Amino acid sequence: MTTIDRDTESGAGADQQELMASVTAALAAVHLELDGVPAQRLEFRSWVPRSARKSCQRLFVGSSVDGVPRYVAKIPLDPADRMVAGEWRILSALGAQREPVVPLPRPIRTCHDGFVMSYVPARDLPTAMAAAGPAGWARLLLDAVELAARLHLSGPGCPGVTPRSVVAAFLPDLPEPDGVLAGALERALVGPVHGDFGPWNLQVDQDGRLAAIDWEDYQDAGLPALDVLNVIITAALAAFPEYPEHGFDWLFDQVFHRENAFRAAATSALRRYARLTGQRVDDIVQLLPLFCRWMIHRIEKQHRPTGHLFYGPFAARFQQERTVWHGGDDD
Incomplete structure (x- = not known):
């Protein structure tokens, strides 16, 4: 049938x-x-x-x-x-x-x-977040970044490939990064990446184990930090389903400036990932404007609109405020 x-x-x-x-x-x-x-x-x-x-x-x-x-x-x-x-x-x-x-x-x-x-179990990460409630968000995001770290550290190395060369290949029209973004990019890890590691591409089985689907954008040598920003920042859409009523500025405040269960879970996940990969939380977060530009370019290449998505507003607000992720590198 x-x-x-x-x-x-x-x-x-x-x-x-x-x-x-x-x-x-x-x-x-x-x-x-x-x-x-x-x-x-x-x-x-x-x-x-x-x-x-x-x-x-x-x-x-x-x-x-x-x-x-x-x-x-x-x-x-x-x-x-x-x-x-x-x-x-x-x-x-x-x-x-x-x-x-x-x-x-x-x-x-x-x-x-x-x-x-x-077949991979059909309950995606946002569905699992809704079922678990705020008390379960930290565990889910920790599992997601641990999965990401295993992938990102699995390659044999990328001799001759630098973070800047990765960006130049995908975003040839991007202005030369400067300031804090340039420093964060210089220190960024290069390695295998999923390429579209958003929450809807992570599946959770009945025992809570995660698997990744939709590997079309996989690269042997990419910027792993963008995978992690994708899953953590985009998970805010699931954590705050009321965001369409309030707008992207409100959502930005919930992610970067408010004390809440999502912010605490995201901080724990970023810290875990940074320790596993030998990076600093703030270096990862400072790549957010690059992540947003990367996603806009990727989506527009597929002839899909991006004006209704959070990437543009988040990148503009982040750069305007010179935002930092407070508490991320505190031990």
Whole structure:
């Protein structure tokens, strides 16, 4: 049986229905070949995630055996979208390690310019934060940065690659950093990065263990601090769901200037990550304007709008105030 997710962005047309049928058949073949499970025990669910993405949309088809999720197919709907094929290569390389550094989907086989992968528990970090409440935020953010540190310290080294060369390759039009930002960038760690380590790409299983999905932007040599800023700062959207009523200035104050459960959890997580990677909290936080510029550029390359997101307002306010993360480096 196949169902169409009610949360899809739009109804499936005839071409998409035909594609879903073909992908469903491919998943059924995987189940029979690898697991010996016949089609009558399978259920399928299809969805196209709601987002501001107007091009390069993806179709997902998930399979379940006797109601237990098993595999997911990720298929590009735009023939020009090569990111999904790139993710297949990334996951194949990372999965080929005897012991993957961090939990991630296991690539199974290619399918319609996309691929089939193992299912990863569907409760994302924001959902886990809502369920845990403020008392559980510190544990979740600590687990997230520990996962990040394992990835960031896993590479063999990046000889000849400097933080500035990483930035220049991705943001060639960025003005030369100066002042505090220049110093923080000079001291920044270079290493393997997920590239989109936001809270919605971290999945939490029923035992509280985290795994990362959506590896399209992985790099062997990137700026790990941007991964950490992504998960911690973006988690504020989940911690303060009322922010649309108050605006981004209010949200900025909650993150940087108010005593609250989120601020305490974020400070603990930043301290833990800094100790694990041999960095200073303030050096990591001072890269926030760069992180915001990086995310804006990344999203706009996907032909998606950014004016409604927090990156621009946060970067402007941070630079205007010359903000510091008070208490982060206190021991």
